[in-house]
Amino acid sequence: MLKISDTEDVIFSPELLSKFAEIVSRYPEGRQKSALLPILHLVQAQYGWVSSIAMDKVADYLELKPIEVYEVATFYTMFFLKPQGKYVLEVCRTGPCSIVGAERIMKYIENKLQVKEGEVTEDGLFSWRGVECLAACGMAPVLQIGPDYTYYENLTEAKIDELIDSLRLKTVDKPQIN
Amino acid sequence: MGRKLLLEHINVPGINSFEVYRQKGGYRAVEKALKTLTPDEVVEEVKKSGLRGRGGAGFPTGMKWSFLAKPDGVPRYLVCNGDESEPGTFKDRYLMTHIPHLLIEGMIVSSFALGANTSYIYLRGEMMPQIRILEKAIAEAKNAGFLGKNILGSGFDLELYVQPGGGAYICGEETALIESLEGKRGNPRIKPPFPAISGLYNCPTVVNNVESIAATVPIINDGADEYAKIGIGRSTGTKLISASGNLNRPGVYEIELGIPVEEFIYSDQYCGGIANGKRLKAVVAGGSSVPILPANLILKTINGDNRLMTYESLADGGFASGTMLGSGGFVAYDEDQCIVRNTWNFSRFYHHESCGQCSPCREGTGWMEKVLHRLEYGHGKLSDIDLLVDVSKKIEGNTICPLGDAAAWPVASAIRHFRDEFEWHVTHPKEAMERNYGLANYADPLPKPEDLHPVN
Ligand SMILES: Cc1cc2nc3c(=O)[nH]c(=O)nc-3n(C[C@H](O)[C@H](O)[C@H](O)COP(=O)(O)O)c2cc1C
Ligand code: SF4
Ligand code: FES
Numbered sequence: 012m013l014k015i016s017d018t019e020d021v022i023f024s025p026e027l028l029s030k031f032a033e034i035v036s037r038y039p040e041g042r043q044k045s046a047l048l049p050i051l052h053l054v055q056a057q058y059g060w061v062s063s064i065a066m067d068k069v070a071d072y073l074e075l076k077p078i079e080v081y082e083v084a085t086f087y088t089m090f091f092l093k094p095q096g097k098y099v100l101e102v103c104r105t106g107p108c109s110i111v112g113a114e115r116i117m118k119y120i121e122n123k124l125q126v127k128e129g130e131v132t133e134d135g136l137f138s139w140r141g142v143e144c145l146a147a148c149g150m151a152p153v154l155q156i157g158p159d160y161t162y163y164e165n166l167t168e169a170k171i172d173e174l175i176d177s178l179r180l181k182t183v184d185k186p187q188i189n
Numbered sequence: 190m191g192r193k194l195l196l197e198h199i200n201v202p203g204i205n206s207f208e209v210y211r212q213k214g215g216y217r218a219v220e221k222a223l224k225t226l227t228p229d230e231v232v233e234e235v236k237k238s239g240l241r242g243r244g245g246a247g248f249p250t251g252m253k254w255s256f257l258a259k260p261d262g263v264p265r266y267l268v269c270n271g272d273e274s275e276p277g278t279f280k281d282r283y284l285m286t287h288i289p290h291l292l293i294e295g296m297i298v299s300s301f302a303l304g305a306n307t308s309y310i311y312l313r314g315e316m317m318p319q320i321r322i323l324e325k326a327i328a329e330a331k332n333a334g335f336l337g338k339n340i341l342g343s344g345f346d347l348e349l350y351v352q353p354g355g356g357a358y359i360c361g362e363e364t365a366l367i368e369s370l371e372g373k374r375g376n377p378r379i380k381p382p383f384p385a386i387s388g389l390y391n392c393p394t395v396v397n398n399v400e401s402i403a404a405t406v407p408i409i410n411d412g413a414d415e416y417a418k419i420g421i422g423r424s425t426g427t428k429l430i431s432a433s434g435n436l437n438r439p440g441v442y443e444i445e446l447g448i449p450v451e452e453f454i455y456s457d458q459y460c461g462g463i464a465n466g467k468r469l470k471a472v473v474a475g476g477s478s479v480p481i482l483p484a485n486l487i488l489k490t491i492n493g494d495n496r497l498m499t500y501e502s503l504a505d506g507g508f509a510s511g512t513m514l515g516s517g518g519f520v521a522y523d524e525d526q527c528i529v530r531n532t533w534n535f536s537r538f539y540h541h542e543s544c545g546q547c548s549p550c551r552e553g554t555g556w557m558e559k560v561l562h563r564l565e566y567g568h569g570k571l572s573d574i575d576l577l578v579d580v581s582k583k584i585e586g587n588t589i590c591p592l593g594d595a596a597a598w599p600v601a602s603a604i605r606h607f608r609d610e611f612e613w614h615v616t617h618p619k620e621a622m623e624r625n626y627g628l629a630n631y632a633d634p635l636p637k638p639e640d641l642h643p644v645n
Pocket of ligand 1: 241242243244245246247248250270271272273274275358359360361362363364396397398399401402590591592595
């Protein structure tokens with residue numbers, strides 16, 4: 012993943028642009044605005060967040076007014092409007108997870124990483140936040156990590172240790188599907 | 190064990206691949222529909238099956254299909270609703286993860302019935318793993334000639350695409366979903382016009398849940414009559430139930446509609462009883478939006494009949510003593526859980542997810558969250574409890590979309606059935622911070638109707 016600051020210019024690579032074009036082809040003529048969410052996801056996967064410069068470039072590409080992109084990027088909770096840790100641990104905090112230990116897991120992560128919700132660790136590797144029901148309530152507690160949004164289910168303190176250690180070592184195995 | 194129509198092959202190794210799915214009889218429904226039936230005959234079959242929408246509202250699928258406008262020269266769309274964000278619900282993600290071709294097959298059959306040549310499967314953005322799985326399945330199906338131009342020589346063309354959302358519960362509401370698919374904020378539209386007349390790109394559109402679309406496959410394969418043999422009355426067929434909370438065996442179960450709730454909770458075929466030897470305190474039977482019921486009322490209706498897993502039986506007694514099947518998100522709470530805290534948690538969720546278009550919902554959900562927070566943390570007043578009821582009534586029925594109702598019902602029902610626990614938080618604030626209220630009298634033998642709190 013590339014990392015950019017909020018003043019840095021954004022130049023989409025040819026590979027990324029060809030993915031954009033494939034996405035636009037999924038909709039009828041003149042309906043290219045439908046490509047906005049998928050493209051924002053690709054931008055975030057590439058850069059770790061969506062900067063306003065990146066949003067302007069997306070607006071250009073889709074022939075939209077910049078405000079149409081800002082509106083959308085601010086409405087949907089998955090888009091990060093400022094830089095995050097390389098790995099963002101998104102922990103479900105909604106009812107069914109809450110009654111089987113989600114709050115305990117969030118506290119544990121907070122203590123282990125020594126950062127509050129939304130903050131980034133000093134080494135730039137991690138941030139975390141509570142999110143709403145991830146459609147995995149029967150495997151609670153649960154978290155996921157972008158940009159591929161792998162689910163980590165039935166969390167325990169030991170599993171959190173293992174996960175964070177392996178991410179630190181960048182040797183995280185391709186985890187279970189789902 | 191009941192019959193399984195959707196998950197029969199879920200444990201077959203490799204069933205997520207086209208090859209194995211096909212070996213197990215997959216894509217027969219496409220062959221049957223495209224080669225031997227007309228689109229109207231498919232609609233008729235689905236009507237006859239009694240299938241009701243599995244996304245929460247339970248509207249008859251065949252009837253919805255027959256409302257689709259068919260003006261000449263205007264494309265029609267089928268959009269599959271895979272937003273699955275209702276707390277307690279995780280069946281669609283499960284189905285798509287393990288048996289993706291069942292959804293693809295259902296999409297082909299349903300698109301054929303509706304005359305849609307481009308269809309979209311909208312998944313919440315968090316389901317990126319499932320998006321990858323479905324895209325692979327689509328590529329395989331296309332490769333085998335089940336998608337694309339002139340499928341099986343029938344003259345029917347279909348392109349299928351998967352669209353990600355961006356993290357917003359409201360996009361599960363069908364008109365918000367359409368807005369989102371058009372690349373906009375997920376603000377629900379004012380109805381009418383209904384999507385059947387003017388939906389995606391202002392064209393006639395059907396939005397159906399993942400499970401509803403998957404269910405068309407066994408309906409076409411075995412015939413509507415076979416499907417309708419399962420179940421009771423207007424609750425036909427099988428239903429996926431997402432079971433979570435304090436259960437021994439949480440997970441996704443395919444049940445025949447009509448089994449007793451008690452069997453579902455306690456039988457080893459299903460949830461295997463309450464975890465850690467605890468007792469059951471309460472159940473949210475159909476996703477966070479439906480009224481919560483205490484243990485006694487979920488097991489038996491107010492008249493003492495066994496409560497069954499059907500649309501009608503769960504709703505028996507109306508909101509005074511009943512609830513709804515909803516999306517089938519079945520959350521069990523044991524004796525250690527705090528109803529006030531859970532209600533506050535759900536309120537926080539609805540406030541967070543309100544799109545903000547209508548003031549009763551935007552302001553009301555925020556207000557309820559705040560009041561519940563102070564009750565939970567020992568700063569509440571007794572009058573707060575009636576205040577909550579009052580706010581919930583002001584939201585209910587006064588909003589553009591049903592999210593307002595969905596936010597109001599959990600609060601109103603929690604107070605209706607657990608008022609003493611709310612009062613205890615006010616009268617014993619210190620104690621309430623240290624321990625939970627426990628089971629109290631909720632699991633006692635069934636109260637008489639006059640002993641229940643009156644409907645507000
Ligand atoms: C706030 C809200 C959220 C909803 N979320 C979903 C959802 O995640 N999945 C779904 O299928 N239906 C959801 N619905 C219901 C849809 O509006 C619609 O009724 C449904 O997709 C129709 O499909 P069905 O008839 O097959 O159930 C939601 C409704 C509301 C009001
Ligand atoms: S009820 Fe709530 S979520 Fe629905 S349109 Fe109104 S403000 Fe938006
Ligand atoms: S409540 Fe956490 S995944 Fe559903």
